[in-house]
Amino acid sequence: MDEFVGVEPAGLQELARRLQRLESLLAEHGPTIQRKMLQWDSTLSFAALPHLADEALRDARDMAARAAKALTLADPPSAPAPASGGSPATSATTVRLDWEATGHAGEQAERHVEALSRVVAGENPAGGSPVEGNAANGHAANGGAADGNAGHGNAAARLLAEDLVRRLGDAGYLAAFWGQACPVALQAARTLINRAGPGLFGPESASILRALGGALAAATRMRRGNGPDARPLLPDAVLDEITKHPDQWSVAMLVKYGPDGRSWDCDILAAITRAVLEAHSTGRIDLPDRARGTDSDPVAAVLRRAAENGRAARRLLDDPATCPEHAALLREALARVSAGEHLDDAGEGELEQRGRDQP
Amino acid sequence: MPPSPVAQCRADMAEVAEAAGEILQALAAVPPLFGDATWHGAAADRWAADWYARYARLVRLLHDVLAEQPHLIARLEEAERRKVAL
Numbered sequence: 001m002d003e004f005v006g007v008e009p010a011g012l013q014e015l016a017r018r019l020q021r022l023e024s025l026l027a028e029h030g031p032t033i034q035r036k037m038l039q040w041d042s043t044l045s046f047a048a049l050p051h052l053a054d055e056a057l058r059d060a061r062d063m064a065a066r067a068a069k070a071l072t073l074a075d076p077p078s079a080p081a082p083a084s085g086g087s088p089a090t091s092a093t094t095v096r097l098d099w100e101a102t103g104h105a106g107e108q109a110e111r112h113v114e115a116l117s118r119v120v121a122g123e124n125p126a127g128g129s130p131v132e133g134n135a136a137n138g139h140a141a142n143g144g145a146a147d148g149n150a151g152h153g154n155a156a157a158r159l160l161a162e163d164l165v166r167r168l169g170d171a172g173y174l175a176a177f178w179g180q181a182c183p184v185a186l187q188a189a190r191t192l193i194n195r196a197g198p199g200l201f202g203p204e205s206a207s208i209l210r211a212l213g214g215a216l217a218a219a220t221r222m223r224r225g226n227g228p229d230a231r232p233l234l235p236d237a238v239l240d241e242i243t244k245h246p247d248q249w250s251v252a253m254l255v256k257y258g259p260d261g262r263s264w265d266c267d268i269l270a271a272i273t274r275a276v277l278e279a280h281s282t283g284r285i286d287l288p289d290r291a292r293g294t295d296s297d298p299v300a301a302v303l304r305r306a307a308e309n310g311r312a313a314r315r316l317l318d319d320p321a322t323c324p325e326h327a328a329l330l331r332e333a334l335a336r337v338s339a340g341e342h343l344d345d346a347g348e349g350e351l352e353q354r355g356r357d358q359p
Numbered sequence: 360m361p362p363s364p365v366a367q368c369r370a371d372m373a374e375v376a377e378a379a380g381e382i383l384q385a386l387a388a389v390p391p392l393f394g395d396a397t398w399h400g401a402a403a404d405r406w407a408a409d410w411y412a413r414y415a416r417l418v419r420l421l422h423d424v425l426a427e428q429p430h431l432i433a434r435l436e437e438a439e440r441r442k443v444a445l
Contacts (some may be wrong), residue, residue, distance in 0.1 A: 006398060
């Protein structure tokens, strides 16, 4: 997000060195700790360890990149380490650094897309047979199958969701993520519901959908560049992938599980809403069997967000291509929002029922 | 003669405790460099808060590991006592 921080290069270099040591120790000892504890029937879950080792590696690399850049910017290039009480030296060597420009956003996004693919497919994202073996041997700490997953799969889904949520402010990351994630993310809801237990979505699946919806909403509001040259962060190709995706029910579920309509860019939310409404009007929405009779109507989901946004709903109402039935629903939703009535509190059920009743 | 399971477990637990201790030490060495001595800026402060949140999980896990070790050894000792009693 082009956020500049005043940094002391030598201090940053030392921090990078300590993060590197942490990463090395975790990589060296983590698997040993896990193996030896489980060998003696530990009841603890070590599912987070591989993920934390990845995080430590990323932290070390990011900080090393920042330190290298800070040293390059500093004059002289090799700034001395601060003295023990060294504020004068610190102020003398401070440089301004774009904190987010670590050059690793694409790499992180790629890893998360891979992890998402595995989570959605019901695999263990750690990819480590020891973890799977432990689960198979009854060592899974969560032991839960809320999503029809083993406990480690649930933990992995939760960690991935947390990772995504943590990066909602990172434009570089989000651009890289959505540049790669569409094939998996846009049909995540259908894949997850097909794996679900008796309910619609388990808590882990819901957390993934919420994180994906949040990441998409955040990306829609970001811009590349500043001033008159600013343009949407998400390129047209990604928007086309979303609005022309054959599974608009799954797309609508990202909107439903995503944040309040005001958190979305109005033009993009309007475009997504239009795509879902058109797919619905032309009978191209294939509602999964498991979703029938549940709170997962795609039309109601996008209308709710559009109404919350207000401007997105008005964009749709101004469009002559919007069919009269959907326009009526939109006007009704807008009237409720204008009257201060939140759709989560009242009227949502009716709106959703009407959405389902549309031909 | 191979070591008894209890002896082997004790040896493994000692190795694990040493490894966990090294990681905890390395973790503790990082935060002293956070803040004014190294940076001035909200983005870096947010990064530090995020770092704390992420690695709190690791600290918890390592403490749980250390806390569980005596129980694992005691369980084996109990099993060995029962075997001898039989």
